[in-house]
Amino acid sequence: MNRIGDSLNGKRVLITQADDFMGPVLCEVFTAHGAQVIADRRVMNGGAIAETAVREAGHVDVLIANLGVPAPSTRATEVSDAEWREVFAHIVDPLPGLMRGVLPQMIERQAGKVVVMGSATAFRGQKRTSAYSAARGAQVSYVRAVGAEVAPHKVRVNLIAQNFVENPMYYGPEVQALPAFQERLKREVPAGRLASAHEDALFAVFLASSEVDFFVGQSIPFAGGWVS
Helix, strand or coil: CCCCCHHHCCCEEEECCCCCCCHHHHHHHHHHCCCEEEECCCCCCCHHHHHHHHHHHCCCCEEEEECCCCCCCCCHHHCCHHHHHHHHHHHCCHHHHHHHHHHHHHHHHCCEEEEEEEEHHHCCCCCCCHHHHHHHHHHHHHHHHHHHHHHHHCEEEEEEEECCECECCCECHHHHCCHHHHHHHHHHCCCCCCECHHHHHHHHHHHHCCCCCCCCCCEEEECCCCCC
């Protein structure tokens, strides 16, 4: 009997923004599972660069759409058009280009996996996160629609809705050291801790594996009970 992740051996896995957000640990864990990782290190800020990344990668069995940007903490009354567009340009706008690149080849082969590294902030209101939460919510709706569309072609598109996961973009050591953050962690997260980056990457491996094939267009919370 195969173990979860064995099917990734030799598969070509494209990981975007490989130096940011969850990129480094995703590259490490997928490589450890035998995947041939294609680490695209460009910061995604629109559809054209995303489509170029896929074209340069060539054959892609699995796409990990790792898209992040430092989250603004602006009051809703003060969010500028420029800030709104900046957040959407990095988190939402690359998705159509990535899909234009990978879906035709996956549909032709009748096989493929896409995992979007999203955020649970799409599911729970927070003060001063309107632009960021809206962009993460757009990812959820997009994945739901695309996932349903391509499922008959044996292509699976899903999203990890994470929060309170160790990563240098949002929860680095300097944030973790803040007493106010530790109090928030105890107050808001039933699990009582941050997830390790490795745990999160293993969840991505789970969704990307051929052994797991019954998730379609879903955005699955990975947030220690912060949302459920």
